[in-house]
Amino acid sequence: MGSSGFSWKLNDHPKLPKGKVIAMVVLDGWGEANPNQYNCIHVAETPVMDSLKNGAPEKWRLVKAHGKAVGLPTDDDMGNSEVGHNALGAGRIYAQGAKLVDLALESGKIYDDEGFKYIKESFETGTLHLIGLLSDGGVHSRLDQLQLLLKGASERGAKRIRVHALTDGRDVLDGTSVGFMETLENDLAKLREKGIDAQIASGGGRMYVTMDRYENDWDVVKRGWDAQVLGEAPHKFTNAVEAVKKLREEPKANDQYLPPFVIVDENGKSVGPILDGDAVVTFNFRADRMVMLAKALEYEDFDKFDRVRFPKIRYAGMLQYDGELKLPSHYLVSPPEIERTSGEYLVHNGVSTFACSETVKFGHVTFFWNGNRSGYFDPSKEEYVEIPSDSGITFNVKPKMKALEIAEKARDAILSGKFHQVRVNLPNSDMVGHTGDIEATVVACKAADDAVKMILDAIEQVGGIYVVTADHGNAEDMVKRNKKGEPLLDKNGNVQILTSHTLEPVPIAIGGPGLAPGVKFRQGLPGAGLANVAATVMNLHGYEAPSDYEPTLIEVVDN
Ligand SMILES: O=C(O)[C@H](O)COP(=O)(O)O
Ligand SMILES: [Mn+2]
Ligand SMILES: [Mn+2]
Known part of the structure; x- marks a missing residue:
């Protein structure tokens, strides 16, 4: 027993035996x-x-x-x-994470804590990238939290914002990706009216792009990396709503497995690769399907796929996804202890x-x-x-x-x-x-x-x-x-x-x-x-x- 009186020792059950399998x-x-x-x-x-x-x-x-x-x-x-x-x-x-993020956004505490202050240092000269699952499923992320974060960051000096949106169809009905993209597009248009350069930069279906888990298939994360960081993808569009509508027309296409796409400007150049000096937030609160990307974004030594370019960024997770690995080392909201x-x-x-x-x-x-x-x-x-x-x-x-x-x-x-x-x-x-x-x-x-x-x-x-x-x-x-x-x-x-x-x-x-x-x-x-x-x-x-x-x-x- 420690000085605090705490002990790991459990009392014996008065009636039940030990040793059973x-x-x-x-x-x-x-x-x-x-x-x-x-x-x-x-x-x-x-x-x-x-x-x-x-x-x-x-x-x-x-x-x-x-x-x-x-x-x-x-x-x-x-x-x-x-x-x-x-x-x-x-x-x-x-x-749980969903609730803790709600509370931090509601009280505004999220903006006073270390994680936000850390990424904020990039707002003056760099781009803020938000990567995560775009839906109201509430399992990995929530649209309303993304919306509040966009508002909060833009009010606190983010001048250039790029959203890398993964379509869901797994925690929500298939086909709802179109509506979620439209909502996000409208929100970003309103920010643009206020003089903030805010756009969707890339996308793809969560199960095919980025959100693998437990290292089952690193190619999934690589496809996301190529689109989000390098600005490269097999499909190029000038508008994300059009992208999702068009890609869904393929036979058997569904939101979960949409191929990766990037948004390009009139010269065909991707609008939002992640560059040195940028800030990145992965806005999922749930850990399992963000840890792999977090490793790719944070670890200097990394051999799971060829990153081609490893930008020097300020990266924060919505939460710290792995308390043992302390990954990511910066995060906006503390996870449940x-x-x-x-x-x-x-x-x-x-x-x-x-x-x-x-x-x-x-x-x-x-x-x-x-x-x-x-x-x-x-x-x-x-x-x-x-x-x-x-x-x-x-x-x-x-x-x-x-x-x-x-x-x-x-x-x-x-x-x-x-x-x-x-x-x-x-x-x-x-x-x-x-x-x-x-x-x-x-x-x-x-x-x-x-x-x-x-x-x-x-x-x-x-x-x-x-x-x-x-x-x-x-x-x-x-x-x-x-x-x-x-x-x-x-x-x-x-x-x-x-x-x-x-x-x-x-x-x-x-x-x-x-x-x-x-x-x-x-x-x-x-x-x-x-x-x-x-x-x-x-x-x-x-x-x-x-x-x-x-x-x-x-x-x-x-x-
Ligand atoms: O990640 C997933 O596969 C789903 O969003 C939730 O499923 P799970 O909570 O059973 O893992
Ligand atoms: Mn389950
Ligand atoms: Mn499940």
């Missing part, structure tokens, strides 16, 4: 919604998840996975992986952990789980395994993804006897759900269910415990609905496909031969959310949770 399974994007044809989880054959739901009513329940329950600004905000895994791992609800996560506590109490997913979700069960922290707490007690994801395809092409491989790794880790906790993320329902391909999403849900079966079978063999849950909804509702819940049609009479997450709750199920007989979900926690899971898992490992954690979901009744 626990499988902690997170199905990404697996919510609970009414059964209908657009509920891919319902349509898919999912006997294992069905049996968890129908088999033991006291060991299955729903928990909140969106809005304020996971630290988002309002209950109209759908859940997402970052906030979901943060809550699962940290056991408490933190005001997520500390004392369940993973760190458990390691200090001798619990050994294996964590695994495939690349596209690997950081979810490690980095996000551990409070946006990379690396191990204690390498002698932890092993994190990443299975390489397919790259260069959309996941509706291979909807089974690496579910089987992840399950096999988890099974082997469970049977090895080396680990107390075996934690996985099964990405299928989320990653394929985001493609909007309903048939493929059904296949994805079945693949995830098969993987759960393999893991539960291994738990059965070793006399362990399972906890199966999800981080937010996605595949359980693939259609945009009106207030009455009816599917919305587009102008051609087709249903509007929902590629995004949802506001739905997610299931949590516990069980396995190692679960003490009297354990069941408590009554009286109707509003419980993902943050209540950490204390639950600590109990199942034989420990009481720290007193400031959200309460456990379980009780132990004497039989």
